[in-house]
Amino acid sequence: MVGLISGATALVTGAGSGIGRAVVRQLASRGAAIALLDQDAEAVGLVGKEASELGAARVVELAADVSDRVAVQDAFRSAADELGPLDALACAAGILVPGGLTEVTPDEWQRHFDVNTTGVLHCLQSGTPLLRDDAAVVVVSSNAARVPRTGMLAYAASKAATSALTRCAGLELAARGIRCNVVEPGSTDTAMLRELWRDPDGGASATLAGDPASYRVGIPLQRIAEPDDVAAMVCFLLSEEARHVTLQQIYVDGGASL
Ligand SMILES: NC(=O)c1ccc[n+]([C@@H]2O[C@H](COP(=O)([O-])OP(=O)(O)OC[C@H]3O[C@@H](n4cnc5c(N)ncnc54)[C@H](O)[C@@H]3O)[C@@H](O)[C@H]2O)c1
Numbered sequence: 001m002v003g004l005i006s007g008a009t010a011l012v013t014g015a016g017s018g019i020g021r022a023v024v025r026q027l028a029s030r031g032a033a034i035a036l037l038d039q040d041a042e043a044v045g046l047v048g049k050e051a052s053e054l055g056a057a058r059v060v061e062l063a064a065d066v067s068d069r070v071a072v073q074d075a076f077r078s079a080a081d082e083l084g085p086l087d088a089l090a091c092a093a094g095i096l097v098p099g100g101l102t103e104v105t106p107d108e109w110q111r112h113f114d115v116n117t118t119g120v121l122h123c124l125q126s127g128t129p130l131l132r133d134d135a136a137v138v139v140v141s142s143n144a145a146r147v148p149r150t151g152m153l154a155y156a157a158s159k160a161a162t163s164a165l166t167r168c169a170g171l172e173l174a175a176r177g178i179r180c181n182v183v184e185p186g187s188t189d190t191a192m193l194r195e196l197w198r199d200p201d202g203g204a205s206a207t208l209a210g211d212p213a214s215y216r217v218g219i220p221l222q223r224i225a226e227p228d229d230v231a232a233m234v235c236f237l238l239s240e241e242a243r244h245v246t247l248q249q250i251y252v253d254g255g256a257s258l
Helices: 019-028 041-054 070-083 105-129 153-176 191-194 200-209 229-239
Strands: 010-013 035-039 058-063 085-092 131-138 179-185 249-254
Touching: 010 019, 010 070, 019 035, 019 041, 019 085, 035 041, 035 070, 035 131, 035 249, 041 058, 058 070, 058 131, 070 085, 070 105, 085 229, 105 131, 105 153, 131 153, 131 229, 153 179, 179 229, 191 200, 229 249
Parallel strands: 010 035, 010 085, 035 058, 085 131, 131 179, 179 249
Antiparallel strands: none
8 A cells, every 4th residue: 555645535424514524634634645524515515625725646536325325436446537446445434323233124124234235245345346456444433332332232233243344354355455444432522423412512521431320431541532532543453564563453432442
């Protein structure tokens, strides 16, 4: 992989908000040429404009739902037509609808898997032929993939499958020199987290303190992650500095998975 410097090519999903947006911003400020994919076309346009202002070599805006296999194939093809072979793929698109064992509906269960798991599969399958032989892939999963959480049954199960499928794909792609790693964030200050907080003012302090009734230990570092904290790990794993790192699942959660 050519290091993530001027001219490297990258595709980022979930680029319109939160962690995906932070990844785009960090890649843009290093001069990468970036394809932004999100189902929210308006958000893609806004983040694309930011990326150009930050110094992206090229910006390609793609509106697609990652759960739609044909739409993902078309979007990846457009990205490669515009940018050429990809050096980096970061998959951050995801959803979370709270619900425990007795609450989760069949539709909610299915939608978590369609977006969080099958969506990543679509990106890996569409992306593999377009990646350079020494490219890098990072999939944003969740610490809930490995730590049981109450009220997040479908989300956690879909993320566990996502982490596993990424590492299995990475094992197959290692023969081409392609590295695949999984970043598993904890509570990160994005729209997804704020929607979980019934009381936005008390939400952060309750998250930091934890809740013994829900078996949550809180966050030992006593801070909620900024999207940039997670994006920094994603960009490290995409970069030449991580050239001997593959098949890893790395928590970025301030110690919350204790
Ligand atoms: N915020 C957290 O606390 C947290 C913790 C652990 C893991 N994560 C994971 O990080 C990733 C990014 O989440 P975030 O916190 O930035 O959330 P976010 O809601 O701010 O951003 C998610 C983005 O994904 C896009 N998206 C959703 N469904 C899509 C689909 N079907 N097709 C294409 N785009 C779609 C949304 O439009 C949005 O732009 C997700 O995979 C999430 O599960 C977040």
